[in-house]
Amino acid sequence: MGLFDRLFGKKKQEETKHDEPVIEKEVVENTQEPKNEEETRETTELTEVSPKPVDLENVTDESVSKVIDIEREEVSKEIADGPVSKEKTISPERENVVVTDEKTVLSVTDEKAAEITDKEVNSEVSTIAKENVTDEDEEEIVIDIDALANIFTQSREETEKKYEQSLTLTRKTFSDGFNELFANFRTVDEEFFEELEETLIMSDVGVDLAMEVTEELRKEAKLINAKSTDDLRQLIIEKIVDKFDGEKLPTQLDIQPEGLSILLFVGVNGVGKTTTIGKLAARYKNEGKKVLLAAADTFRAGAIDQLVEWGNRSQVEVVTKPAGSDPAAVVFDALAKAKSENYDILLVDTAGRLQNKDNLMKELEKIGKVIKREVPDAPHETILALDATTGQNAIQQAKEFSAVTPITGIALTKLDGSAKGGIVLSIVQSLKIPVKLIGLGEKIDDLQDFDEEFFVRGLFKELL
Incomplete structure (x- = not known):
């Protein structure tokens, strides 16, 4: 999927997704009140989480509580034996728990976790762990994934807002140029393509890219038998965006994990x-x-x-x-x-x-x-x-x-x-x-x- 579809086609995909029927998990409740602590433990063992992959979108609070109890016991043993590796294979019962270092257990409780990459989680976990873990503290910390996701989401939203505000003048230049182009031309002809190329150049996308996009649109217009300029409005932006995405150049600074x-x-x-x-x-x-x-x-x-x-x-x-x-x-x-x-x-x-x-x-x-x-x-x-x-x-x-x-x-x-x-x-x-x-x-x-x-x-x- 190209960058254009990922960014501007996402809304349609979400609308389609909401129309699909939601299949809820079957919940088995024990209506009899346990007589004692031993019977409670036996009942819990009988209704243990089945060893199936956990669907993050449908995890319930009840199942999370059980997983956390299991995880506390396991992590305590692992801490005693040595440092915990976050790449450790996790048993099926624990697939909704991410184990990190810093004696930390991160419980994945809702779909927001799917939006957070390992790098971002580790960064936030490291920060929170350093603020909350003392040398004397030997107990694991359960971090609320909702709070972590909110921090991450707010940061992303603030950054995107900065982009939008900073691009105001550039966005206006693009909008004014294209709106004028489509206002002046109703039909697709050679004069339209020449004016399109000029509009792209004036928008500082570069002569080479302007010529390349225009030539591809000429061919595309013939293939789809485009009659009006409105038929090409989205296609023009899609061509530019996917050209930008096609280079796949590394945008992250090369900072060494160790050393200078x-x-x-x-x-x-x-x-x-x-x-x-x-x-x-x-x-x-x-x-x-x-x-x-x-x-x-x-x-x-x-x-x-x-x-x-x-x-x-x-x-x-x-x-x-x-x-x-x-x-x-x-x-x-x-x-x-x-x-x-x-x-x-x-x-x-x-x-x-x-x-x-x-x-x-x-x-x-x-x-x-x-x-x-x-x-x-x-x-x-x-x-x-x-x-x-x-x-x-x-x-x-x-x-x-x-x-x-x-x-x-x-x-x-x-x-x-x-x-x-x-x-x-x-x-x-x-x-x-x-x-x-x-x-x-x-x-x-x-x-x-x-x-x-x-x-x-x-x-x-x-x-x-």
């Missing part, structure tokens, strides 16, 4: 590179990681002071040298400190003098050699910061920086103040470089991991 992760940041002056580093440092600091910054942009006036200020805000250390120093020397000192003091994350700010590419290339090459000599598999990411408000100029910057150093990801800044958010589609399609970070505002927590589903939904939902 080194992220190198490049970009021309003024795009928000240093601000992006500061916000990312604050995020990792809040996650409990030990973060170090390296002020290797030693030639731009104020660059060092700006990074030091972000270090103060984020409460992380910054390695500096006097203005005009060798950038590679700053990186060398930062690497030595990061390795000797067991840092988790090293974020390196570099110069952005693209107008003097020869010097910039030599600096980045030297920095790269210093990093690889100390950490052979680093840098783990080379992130290019681009200003969304520059539109197609950002594409040119990306091409020029790619000629200087391999780029593994894009940090797209200032999206909230731009009507040119379509540049994301152009970057992914023409450069084959994933967007990994996106700036949705000026606050310290407005730097978000890029989420293609939130982006696409926020961009196109009003057009369908």
